[in-house]
Amino acid sequence: MLPLTPSSFHRILSRVTPVNREELRGLLWSFLCFFTLLASYYVLRPVRDEMGVQTGAQNLPWLFSAVFVSMLVLVPLFGWIAGRLPVRRLIPTVYLFFSSNLFLFFLALISDLPRTTVAPVFFVWVSVFNLFVVSVFWSVMADLYSTESARRLFGFIAAGGSSGAVAGPLFTALMVPFLGVAPLLLVSIGLLLAAMTCFFAVFRTHPRHAREGAGTTILTVEVDERAPPSLWIGLTKILQSRYLLGICLYLACYSVLSTTLYSQQMVLVPQVVGSAEERTQLFAWVDFAVNGLTVLAQIFLTGRLLAGLGVTAMLVLVPAFNVVGFSIFGLAPILAVLVVFGVLRRAGEFAIAKPTRETLFTVVSKEEKYQAKNVIDTVVHRGGDMASSWFSNALQSAGLTIGETAFAAVTIAVIWLANGFYLGRHHGRIRDGHSRDDHHSSAQ
Known part of the structure; x- marks a missing residue:
């Protein structure tokens, strides 16, 4: 069996996606980045729903109200911060922040704190977490890829996210009987840090497109001057x-x-x-x-x-x-x-x-x-x-x-x-x- 060389791999992938050879590494890292990112979220999502159960159905209106208020407050604040940070600083700042949050939640879940205290905070946090990490991802992709290459390649990158959205809950379903609920947060942290590592690999493969001094457009539908x-x-x-x-x-x-x-x-x-x-x-x-x-x-x-x-x-x-x-x-x-x-x-x-x-x-x-x-x-x-x-x-x-x-x-x-x-x-x-x-x- 012949080894799979970069050129032969490019020929195979180009049958699925119109990718140029010099774009291959960046595309694969972008695919893997979105895969690990959504896998990280979907490992957490069943845990969030369990926290909703522990909070009680009668308290769901308060949880949804907290999510709504958090969005109104944090979206413009986060957009303001992101518009003033270079992309290479924004990514580790956001992902390390959320990873540290997850570790604190892990410590809270294995401690003697009542679940009714931790559960509502975790429910709201996961809802906000999903919005920001996905928005950061697509904003960075928009910065790194030209309009022409985005039209050709974003569908393949999105497929990475879809694959992660399938793999994440599958892992949770198979492993929660053995690991328990709290350790799943450590798995999510690992996937989130893997996504951050993939981001840096994407930057290295797109030196001409990475904008060191520019902020990034976060949480907007499209740019309008x-x-x-x-x-x-x-x-x-x-x-x-x-x-x-x-x-x-x-x-x-x-x-x-x-x-x-x-x-x-x-x-x-x-x-x-x-x-x-x-x-x-x-x-x-x-x-x-x-x-x-x-x-x-x-x-x-x-x-x-x-x-x-x-x-x-x-x-x-x-x-x-x-x-x-x-x-x-x-x-x-x-x-x-x-x-x-x-x-x-x-x-x-x-x-x-x-x-x-x-x-x-x-x-x-x-x-x-x-x-x-x-x-x-x-x-x-x-x-x-x-x-x-x-x-x-x-x-x-x-x-x-x-x-x-x-x-x-x-x-x-x-x-x-x-x-x-x-x-x-x-x-x-x-x-x-x-x-x-x-x-x-x-x-x-």
Whole structure:
């Protein structure tokens, strides 16, 4: 058998991705970096869900509120800091900071501190951690790769993240019975430090593109030289457009239903699954199934469905599935139904609804996309999580059973479906140039 030389490896890889030979090392390090980064997060995510169980379903609204407030405070602060640090200093600063945080959480989990004290802080921390480390990664990639090379190579790099999102929960599911919950944090630290090492290797392979003295654009949708993203400008743009308001409603319905199902999960799982290790393992298998199905659907289904069915059909597909799924869950409010429905629902969101939702912004102006999308992706999404958690808690406080709450969610799913149909039709009219004035008209 002939050895695999760099030139032969390049010939093999170029059949999958249009990579030039001089880009090969940097591409592979970037792939490995995103792999270890998302593997690090997805090792933690089942632990976060277990911390949610230990905090108690009745306290979930407070957790989501803390996540929302943290995002509002930390996103602009972090963006300000990142804009003033060179990339080579930003990466070790961010990743060593989060690694040290994780080690402190590990010490807290193995100490005599009550889990009810550590659990809520860890839940909020992991939610914030995911946003920042992924944002830093793509910001650095945007700095290192030219526009032309990014178009060719970012899909392959993203596949590294998808692979890590499958490998992370698989490791947790297989190893938590042997390691326990707390040592998983040390595994995540190791993966995070490995990602940092990969970053330095990427820098070494891109000497012409690394900008030593420049800051990096963090947590923005795209760079616009006219004005920085503004919460108030974004809100104004949204309120002036029925189309953007429709997108907000679409995302809000998704958030309400997601949080409702998550709240029911926090009630049912501890009733059926006894130990922390077993619950963490269950959450890990769920994440593994979701991410695995998402990758398969993105490869074999998403593009074909979007091209064959069109935007309108794709926008109503996942809401229609939610109408059916919540109806079945209402009739049979048991953990098995919740797990199967939850896996298929999340995979459908990531593989179908989210890519289709992104196409809705292709027909708006650059300023609207830049300003309004920032607000929609942060305030509307996380604010929707917070508001819906309080709504779900209110339903439970009013005495509604899990089944009755599921049937109440069917109503939201029907609104989501109707809104998806409206958005798809409106998108088509704007795209065809028949509704420019309507798009810019004020909401009634």
